[in-house]
Amino acid sequence: MPPIHEFATWEPLLWLLYTDNAERLAAPGGHVAGHISHGGWSVPVRRRSPPPGRAAQIEDMQEEHDAVGRVHAALTASGIEGVAFVAEISPAGRAVLHLIETGPAVEPGTGGPHPGSILLVEGAVPEPWRRLPDPVDGASPDPGADPAVLERTLRERLPDAIGATEEEIAAAEEQLGVALPAELKALYRVTRARWEDWDGDYDKAEPVYDAVGCELFPLDRLYIADASSRPCSWQFAAMEAVVTPPDARVQGVVGSPGWIVFGDNGGGDRLAVDLTPGPRGHTGQIILLSHEENIGAELLAASLTDLVLNGENEGDGDRRPPEQPAVAYVNIHGVSSVRAAADPALEVLSIGVWEGEPVSLAPVVGLPRLRTLSAYPGTLADPLEITELTGLEYLELGPEDWRVLLDADAVPRGLLAAGIEVHSDRHPLPVVDLANELLARWDRPPMTRTVLEGDL
Known part of the structure; x- marks a missing residue:
């Protein structure tokens, strides 16, 4: 045992x-x-x-x-x-x-006894994690990007640094599967940022941080910040949406094959060279991937040259628009009604704590992009209206609403994952049984109870 x-x-x-x-x-x-x-x-x-x-x-x-x-x-x-x-x-x-x-088909809950998201299709990820950046015609480097100036400046600041050889740079490119941009090569020709070169002494590493503006990774620690590098549980990831306004410098994707991470700001946020910029961005711009965010990035500098010469551009980072029709939170402090949330761009609908009568889903039936519905227990007038939402891939409901769908054999078959919204004092065992009932419909491994x- x-x-x-x-x-x-x-x-x-x-x-x-x-x-x-x-x-x-x-x-x-x-x-x-x-x-x-x-x-x-x-x-x-x-x-x-x-x-x-x-x-x-x-x-x-x-x-x-x-x-x-x-x-x-x-x-x-x-x-x-x-x-x-x-x-x-x-x-x-x-x-x-x-x-x-x-078990393998249920994510852990958020610190309590109740199960997290139920994975109905093995290996499936939410739509934002499947999105690649859009091609941007005419994207070009910032006019101030100058590998020669960058290299000369760094050699002046770091006269005793040990640089990478061309063989080491080529090995890094082979490992990444992508050619390093010229500015990044210039940086590593000056300093390869290997800990053994500093004899494990933080004081010897500090000048590199000051010269570059970040904790520089060695060549063999460079990585591509694609979507898989930012894992997130379904219950949170399904509530995100990729939004890139026409004037954005950085695309609002989870990750990109063109985001090459080369450093850290000392607080867990990663710096990357962006080779897939937004509509108003520049190829090779420097972006920050926050460890507190699941999606998107913030612009730090127009180029690596700009970062080294001028530091971060304060206040120049992209921010999500204050209101976006792709995600709607209907509750006592948010959007006033399901009808007000209805928009052809709506992807995520969350119905939270509500003081009025239970709501109808009729206003959002037929919306072409709606893929996520989360409804707080007791907020839906008729859970069977969910059957009219044919594009759902994630559905989160209270146990009673799930019971209605299960008894009517009306659980949407297109779901990739599901969530059970429960209050913390609810007995967990019936919730486990409900989760296993959903898993059985998709022939997935059940949760086990000893x-x-x-x-x-």
Whole structure:
């Protein structure tokens, strides 16, 4: 038996859950639930407050830390990334523990026991992750781009730097499968940015950062920032849309075969040479890919020469338009109605918390690009209207609305992925059963549930 499926592994944590949630567990249907993975955990136990004037320390939650650590060790030994759990414990201490493993067809939830997006078609990705940049006729380098000036300037700033050989540059091009632009070659001819060249000394690396304007990657760490380099869970990725206004300098795509990443700003954001610019951009411009964004990029400089000579262009980055018809959030603080959201360009419709009567989907029936619908529980007047939305690839509904579609055998067959919107206090086991019912319709691997029992 894998260690994660042994009752003894969980006993210390179950005891904490039992003592901290006695009233909740004793109620009819009482249970507690959580999730533990190598990346973190969410368990319903009370955190002891530290003494006034002192920040929280590990010792303030030592029992929880030790109990979760026991589960972490079992996850490692069992070769499992994470597991959700539901515990039912009687007042006498009889514990029934349900362990839930998502399997290959369900993404992990966002820190809780409920499943994340349900992958109905293996390997499918949302539409923005399938989009390539549009060709831009007449795109050309910025007039100020000058590899010779760039190289001369860098040699003056870095007189002792070790440059890459032509063989090393050629090897990098072969690895990438693309020719490096002339400015990037000029940069690496001056400094190859290898850590061993600086003897592992940050002080020796600092002049390169100052001279170039970023933490420069060595040649063998260059990569293409295509869409696959920015993975994102379906529940978030399906809510994005590729929008590139006519005056944009940078295309609003997730990634591009023409984005060559060469550095980092020190905060996890990547710098890239852009060979597929927007309608008003320049070939070879420098863009920033934010680690906090799933899509698009920001313009930093018109060229690598511009970046080195003048630094970042403050305030010159592209920003998404404040309103775009491709994505509509209908809720008490957003778009006022489904009718107001209806537009031929609409791709993503999210219906959130709503104070009025449940809404009809009739205004968006027949829209040619609508591919995502997310509806908060109780907001739809008739869930069966979803059958009229023939282009959906992602659908997120509450359990009751899914039940209507399943009972009527009306779940859209064109879906690539699905989500179940639940409140955090809802019992996870019926939600797991619902997810497995959806998976079965597509003949996909189910989530698994293991039951452990014992006395505390």
